[in-house]
Amino acid sequence: MILELVVPGRGSLVSSAPPSYKGHRYPVEIISHCVWLYFRFPLSFREVEELMLERGVLVSYETIRRWCAKFGQAYANALRRRRPRPGDKWHLDEVFIKINGELTYLWRAVDQDGNVLDILVQNRRNKAAARRFFRRLLKGIGAVPRVVVTDKLRSYSAAHREVMPSVEHRSHKGLNNRAENSHQPTRQRERALKGFRSTGRAQRFLAAFSSISPHFRPRRHLLTAAEYRTEMTTRFDVWSQITGSTGPPVGA
The missing domain is CATH 3.30.420.10 (Ribonuclease H-like superfamily/Ribonuclease H)
Known part of the structure; x- marks a missing residue:
């Protein structure tokens, strides 16, 4: 899917397509889920490996580390292009x-x-x-x-x-x-x-973390339970669009 997006502060349109996963033997659903787990929750690569193993997915923590390094900033950049125009x-x-x-x-x-x-x-x-x-x-x-x-x-x-x-x-x-x-x-x-x-390393991690983590942290205290679930569903849909995934990973 290719989305036509407006970059905040600029009048021109830019095309944003999911990154290429060519050469990766794992499906995009697993890759994007591991990246989401690492940047969304205070987990180590080994802990993400353990969570995936519980789901029946065998992947090493080193592979997860490479995925986060390669795709984390790409996902973060796509989310930044999707965010509302900044306040003044x-x-x-x-x-x-x-x-x-x-x-x-x-x-x-x-x-x-x-x-x-x-x-x-x-x-x-x-x-x-x-x-x-x-x-x-x-x-x-x-x-x-x-x-x-x-x-x-x-x-x-x-x-x-x-x-x-x-x-x-x-x-x-x-x-x-x-x-x-x-x-x-x-x-x-x-x-x-x-x-x-x-x-x-700090700059690379925090640059990606500062876009990915807030995307999944709406101001819950201002929302009812139903509104929160609706908002989170919308945000997960955006995540699927920018990553190119079609659903949860195998075993979810």
Whole structure:
């Protein structure tokens, strides 16, 4: 199936087709299900292997690791193309993560609805790092926000004056809870993974995780049970479309 989609912030249409599975002996239903399990729940590759074995599917954790590395970002990119147009109020925050015992910083931006706009792993939290993240956001989203909300880190103010001086900047710790709360799923995964081994691996995992995991996390407290089931059914249908699968894996 080929879907004609509008990229947020751009007027042109782009075609989005499921990735090619040529050369893979396992069906797409198994591949996409393993990728979904790994990015949706705090599971290791070995735990995903065990869950698939319970379903009667024999696949090694190394194969699952390769699938997640190859298809995780492709699925995430397709979900990003399907998401609604971002809001005009952006909340930015940075939080430290440990990579091989060293402090590194995860920069994150969300809109007023809590949708993750982008993430970036960097070694610093200075003006140059903030400027790089601002420029990455503007280029990736293709739009300029009405308001940017940050904490009181001075790097934000300095980068804001240089990159987007015409945009209103609100700097207050109490106003930025939305961005701070969006770090919680990442903290959960960081504990499950027992930390990250390299900056590159952290960036690759979190870039895919930040699109796939929220897709399956609607704001359940705002929905009735029936509404939640309907919403999740729709989201699973979208997942099937972007992965090219036709149903649950063998043994489900």
